[in-house]
Amino acid sequence: MANIQKIKGFVDLFPEEAAKFSFLEAQARDIFTRYGFGELRTPILEKTELFQKSIGEDTDVVGKEMFTFPDRKGRSLTMRPEATAGVVRAFVESKTHQPGRISKFFSFGPMFRYERPQKGRQRQFHQLNAELFGAPEPQADAELILMLKSFLNSIGLEKLEIELNSLGCHDCRPAYKQALVDYYKSKDKENFCEDCQRRMETNPLRVLDCKVPTCKELVQDAPSITDHLCEECKAHFADVRAILDDAGAAYTLNPRLVRGLDYYVRTTFEVTSHDIGSQTAVAGGGRYDGLIKSLGGPDCAATGFACGMERLALLLEEKQLQQPDFYLAVVDNRAANDAMLFAQQLRDKGLRGEVSYAGGSMKSRMRAANKSGARTCLIIGGDEFDNKTVTVKDMAGEGGQETMTRDAYLNQF
Structure with a gap:
């Protein structure tokens, strides 16, 4: 089917x-x-x-x-x-x-x-x-x-x-419409496209807006509304x-x-x-x-x-819309639940971002962070899980990183 x-x-x-x-x-x-x-x-x-x-x-x-x-x-x-x-x-x-x-x-x-x-x-x-x-x-x-x-x-x-x-x-406007109709007649109605031939009878002003090249040329010298x-x-x-x-x-x-x-x-x-x-x-x-x-x-x-x-x-498409604030990368499966709860705390602070749901290689997680367009990549691996810390990597500028306690990071916002 x-x-x-x-x-x-x-x-x-x-x-x-x-x-x-x-x-x-x-x-x-x-x-x-x-x-x-x-x-x-x-x-x-x-x-x-x-x-x-x-x-x-x-x-x-x-x-x-x-x-x-x-x-x-x-x-x-x-x-x-x-x-x-x-x-x-x-x-x-x-x-x-x-x-x-x-x-x-x-x-x-x-x-x-x-x-x-x-x-x-x-x-x-x-x-x-x-x-x-x-x-x-x-x-x-x-x-x-x-x-x-x-x-x-x-x-x-x-x-x-x-x-x-x-x-x-x-x-x-009626006097202007009549002036337009008289002008169109002087140019021979048959020289205009079919739509404009119809518009001459129903809505003469619309002929001025026709995109057909021959019609555009024919109306170049048409009367101007500002003169009427x-x-x-x-x-x-x-x-x-x-x-x-x-x-x-x-x-x-x-x-x-x-x-x-x-x-x-x-x-x-x-x-x-x-x-x-x-x-x-x-x-x-x-x-x-x-x-x-x-x-x-x-x-x-x-x-x-x-x-x-x-x-x-x-x-x-040529402009930069609002970027996510963070991408939280989990690189140790033990940290998946901790990372989810930490991401929730960040959102409660008004930040925008997403978290990977399970552990993966650092390389794959950084690719995902780059694709997300986030300003900051937050990393929780084995060491961060054990020590209740988070590694913060700047995804713009010089791209530096530092590790701090999660409470210290949250207290910045």
Whole structure:
């Protein structure tokens, strides 16, 4: 009988890889709570209409990429392809909004999209999200971008590039969409890829984001959204930029930057990293003021961002995560029980590490200590067992070692 294998595009995260995700979540909790954000956990499964209404039925996500199926009563359910819609649904359903009140949430978890698996992008992927409700001011946009930058710096990413744009609002965007459609017609629709030919009718802005070389070349001279902003949108965008300038957060203006989801308005941004040489997009977001109202909630401003955790985990391959404090090597079988109890005392002191369960050769135990990445190798052999001592070997630096009583070693912590 053949072994049952995992589904294509779904990945098992063994301890070494899962540790990267845990590290990212811990850093996010630390940074985001400094800004007053609290964690919100929403279901993986939602009603399909939630994503149809929020993301837009004409988007690639809803049209091509969702995992959708009927339940036993024939109701259409979807495994969430992104987090924001579920967070908004929870916010509206809880009826906790009050005029003038600002709500800040962050969340982690798996998302699901049916697309071609590749390195850093699977059909089950993980996102880290932050959402800020109730603040229409440009200061909220700028604060989110600065918080995101602080988080990415905290995980060791320094070579960051922030791209910034404004998509206008529901008042000024229609004229821009029409200008785009007129421009596309002047270039002959048939010269664009099939997806872009469809997008011209359903979502003209998405054509600007096409990665097909011929389409990229065709839109080089397309009208810029910043030339079509109303006065309020211009002022809002200017304030966002001024705050980032004063905070020393470098950015570049990219009038071709659009988001793949219909609900974005005004400020939109993307962050890329150059920490492993080639440019890698690691986060993106923006403002989506009309989404909460469209899902039955109050007319409430909203802004947020999402980070792809798989992309960040790839970047962490070049970084050194937290090392174990010790590896306790047993080289005499008589010492196995003593070593286990000593390791427990070390863990009670807050140290992290593991112990070999039985005796073995010094050579094999040192190989295991090296493989563990521990800062210190603790050795208990026959002499150490007889004398209630431990030999402490530095696995970094000069690699020296000394023998001391176990109580003396414990009393250092």
